[in-house]
Amino acid sequence: MTVSTSSGPLQLDPPRLERRALRDSVYDLVLNMLLDGTFQPDDTLSIDGLSRELGVSPTPIREALVHLEHTGLVTRTALRGYRVAPPFSPQQIGQLVDARAVIELGALEHALDRRTSLAPTLQQAHELHRQVIDELAALPAEAMVGDARLAGYRRYFDADWGFHLTIMRHADNPFIVQMAESLGAHVHRLRQTVGVGLTDCEDASAEHARIVEAIISGAPARLVKQAMRDHLEAVRERSIADSRLIAKDRSKATKSSAKAVRDRSGVVSG
Incomplete structure (x- = not known):
């Protein structure tokens, strides 16, 4: 594809445009998953896992997570990778x-x-x-x-x-x-x-x-x-x-989950 610019015609690489569209689509998909409760605060976001789930290569997943890190919705720490950030206090x-x-x-x-x-x-x-x-x-x-x-x-x-x-x-x-x-x-x-x-x-x-x-x-x-x-x-x-x-x-859900675990294991709280 050729685009006219002030310095003359510019040849754009169609695959590059396709990659950008894919990156944006993946970003929207992961953002939706963060907003709809698919992931909970502090959940690990595995690049390989998301790649398999969404059926795309790891590259657009990684790019989407970098973008989402700037929004504050995800955090990245050394050796732990990406995690869902807690909601604002x-x-x-x-x-x-x-x-x-x-x-x-x-x-x-x-x-x-x-x-x-x-x-x-x-x-x-x-x-x-x-x-x-x-x-x-x-x-x-x-x-x-x-x-x-x-x-x-x-x-x-x-x-x-x-x-x-x-x-x-x-x-x-x-x-x-x-x-x-x-x-x-x-x-x-x-x-x-x-x-x-x-x-x-x-x-x-x-x-x-x-x-x-x-x-x-x-x-x-x-x-x-x-x-x-x-x-x-x-x-x-x-x-x-x-x-x-x-x-x-969330506090109620956590307490309910903990009680269910105790009940299954036969532990009685006093």
Whole structure:
């Protein structure tokens, strides 16, 4: 394949493009397995095992795990290889939201210099987010199981994060976008609470709507930023609540499993 560039025609290697597509597909598959509970925190992720299970060579598996390491969903240690990272602690969630506030509020201030173009674009991003929520809500319960359920959740998360990226891209600073995308990788770890479902979609949509309304109405920058600050604070509170619910459920499951082992071995706890 030949592509025109400023320095002349560039010959692309089709197999290289195929490898990239395979790597991205494998990444999506492993990400889904991490989010749907196939793997539990601290589970070992064997490159050879995943290679056999997914029917691909070890190379795209290794590349996917390297990519996932950057999101914080997996960790790598010497002699132990890759493992599933534990979910964020409440303290870590607070730190992540603090980091988001530093970047997003600064980006919003710059983006408001381009309010004329920001307003309609952000309105579209909000409408897409709202559309995904409505479509998922309209699906029968039996349609939201397995891979279909996870695909729906990922559509929601992508639309939600897309709303925030729209603001940061309007800051007209490539370094802000770069920082946002790096931070967005860590937002994946908040999605480890996907097991509790989409508990906050209506709240998030309403908070986004208030931000859009403030921008469209010509509200002062301080009021627009306050709407964003309120939204991020609400995200913090909801995410911490979800993380505690997940931790409680896992604690119950661990105790239940330990009791089953004792019962099978005839050990009685006193």
